[in-house]
Amino acid sequence: MTLSDLGSPTWWATAVVGAVALKIVSDYVRKGLDKLAAMGFSAWSSRTAASRARFASRVRALRKNHTLREWWFQQEMRHRSTSLMYLVYGGIGIVMIGILGMVKKLAELTIAPKLISTGPIDVRYAIIALAAWASICVLVSVWTSLKAMSIQQELAAALFDAEDSAEADSEQPAATS
DSSP: OOOGGGGGHHHHHHHHHHHHHHHHHHHHHHHHHHHHHHHHHHHHHHHHHHHHHHHHHHHHHHOOOOOHHHHHHHHHHHHHHHHHHHHHHHHHHHHHHHHHHHHHHHHHHHSTTTTOOOOOOSSHHHHHHHHHHHHHHHHHHHHHHHHHHHHHHHHHHHHHHHHHHHHHHHHHHHHOO
C-alpha cells in the first residue's frame, strides 16, 4: 500500500465495508462475552452461597455433637500428618535429584570415570521421574494441608463462636441484675 492508494475509491469502499463488518462482529462478540461473564459471576455467587451454607450446616452439627467434633478433629490431624508425610517424600525426591546430579557430574570427570557407574538407566530419565514424583508429592501435601485448614476453620467456628455466644448469654443476665 502506498499513499496514492489512499485516494482510490476502492480503498475507501474496502475500508468502510471492513469497518462496518468489524463493528458488527465486535458487537456480537461483546454480547457473547457479556453473557459469559454474567453466567460466570452467577455461578461463582451461587457456588459461594452453597459453600457458606455447607459451612454453617457443619458448624451447627459440630456444635451439637461432641462425637462428631472428635471425629472431625481426627480428620484434621489425619490430613495434617498426610500433608507432612508427602512433604517429606517430596523433599526426599529433591535430595535424590541432587544426588543423581552429583553422580552424573562425577561420572563425567576424566579422573576416575570407571570408578563411578551410573547404572543401566540414563540418569536424565531418573531425574525427570524424581522431579515428577517430587512435584506430585508437594501438590498432594498442599492439597491435604488446605483440607486440614478448612476443617480447622469449621472446628474453630463451632467451638469458639459457641463459647463466645455462651459467655455473652451468661454475661447479659448478670449485667442486668
